[in-house]
Amino acid sequence: MKGFSVEENSSVYGAKMKVIGVGGGGGNMINHMIREGFVYDKVELIVANTDAQALDKSEAKTRIQLGETKVKGLGAGGKPEVGKESAEESYDEIKNQLDYADIVFIGSGFGGGTGTGAAPVVARAAKENKSLTIGIVTTPFAFEGLKRMKQAKAGIEELKKECDSIIVIPNEKLLSLVNPKEAGIKDCFKLVDNVLMRAVNGMVSVIMNSGKSDVNVDFADVKTVMSHRGIAIMGVGVSEGDEAVNEALKDALQSPLLDDISIDGAMGVLVHFRINTKCSLLEISKAMTMVQAAASDEADIIFGTTTDESIENNRVEVTLIATGFEPPKAGEKDDGGKEEPHDFRKDFIKKMRAASGSDFTSDDYDEMDREPAYTRNRMD
Known part of the structure; x- marks a missing residue:
């Protein structure tokens, strides 16, 4: 067993991080982070969206209008293909805004049009910049319908091709953390924003020297853990x-x-x-x-x-x-029965x-x- 590694007071002074929220869900995550006081000198918060109105309401300093010619600021209409094409149109700007980052976190709510379609394109731009690229996405609540879930799953497969690691957070599981009789729809989505923020904050905080008594680790160690390509939990x-x-x-x-x-x-x-x-x-x-x-x-x-x-x-x-x-993945035995879980x-x-x-x-x-x-x- 390799065991666990720890280094005390070893702040990663050279590591620069960027967090980009893609689409409506990603933009909500960024706004929530700002309102909750997520502030680090070496972490830049960015939003990217096809919806001009949503961008205008964003509290992020850096905003990227996706597909200005294609959709004219009116959104992707729940169509991932439109989100993808819009991101392709704005690819050079995305790549320029993400440049010079050691780590890029891409946050998005999957199932709709912009986030699902554009996030993989954003990830490709980050990888071309040679950044450690980590996707943090949510899958829809059951009440959002089967179509959005199907689109989310397809989007995750595309995102896997471009990211070092992807953290997939199933929104439906979040209901286990609240009293369903007391939680309204707004409460549920606020919880989503909070968990997305916590995922980013957990990784950022672990390599930033927030206090003299903190235990920190090297960027190289974080890269070792997160560079294993595939789904993360x-x-x-x-x-x-x-x-x-x-x-x-x-x-x-x-x-x-x-x-x-x-x-x-x-x-x-x-x-x-x-x-x-x-x-x-x-x-x-x-x-x-x-x-x-x-x-x-x-x-x-x-x-x-x-x-x-x-x-x-x-x-x-x-x-x-x-x-x-x-x-x-569930497999089939030779006798046609279902494979027993480990x-x-x-x-x-x-x-x-x-x-x-x-x-x-x-x-x-x-x-x-x-x-x-x-x-x-x-x-x-």
Whole structure:
């Protein structure tokens, strides 16, 4: 096992990052980040859209009008092919705006026209600039209809061809994080914006020196984790109390955002902790054995922290991103029956015993699996 790497106070002074929101969902993400105070000296926020009215309302300083000649600022009409053609028309401007970036994050809500069609073109421009290119996209809620889901899946396949890694966040799974009886449509989409922001913030924060007591990692380490081409998965966890670090990390490993996929087999894992300055680094280091136990024996595992004096002393927020594998596909046995799913439970118990040196049992696993803290401590 390669273990996890950590470097203290090793800020990536030369790394420049750009976050571009493509389409309506991506633009909403950027606005949400600005309103929530997402400000870093070396991170530029950009929006790109076919809808001129949406661009006018954007709070981003850098705005790219896609397909000005083709659609005349009126949007893509829910057609990905129009979004793609509009981005192709504006390709030189996209490439120029994304130049000189070490990392480009592309955020978008898939299923509509602009984001679904234009995001892969934006990613191609970023890759041509030799930037580490990471897509962060959402798939539609069930109430948005089958057509949008079908378009989203096709768009993800196109985006995979151009990105180093793609984090796919299923909107429908977000409903597990709120009380469905109390959450309206606006609440649901606000939650989407918040999770998209958290995905970006987790990766940005882990390589930026936010405070003297923070644990940071080199850009080269992040590149190692995120350069494994393919689908990435993201988990989030929040907890409070004496065991907050352990509980929050357990929740991230079992997060509904993982879409029922284990991180077993992941070749890269990045974990970010948002903590109070009084939180023990030793406690975090011990908790990371859970990630070692769950990931591939050959995985590159890195973690970092962001200290925030405004957060409660006993509250911990965790963002986990795993890369370097494709979700398992259902196969057919020779007898025509469905292939049985792999029993990750046994693997996890075995690895936990090896990592902790203790008699970790199936009862311990069941206790971990019982009422995770995200149901007790809802996301804001």
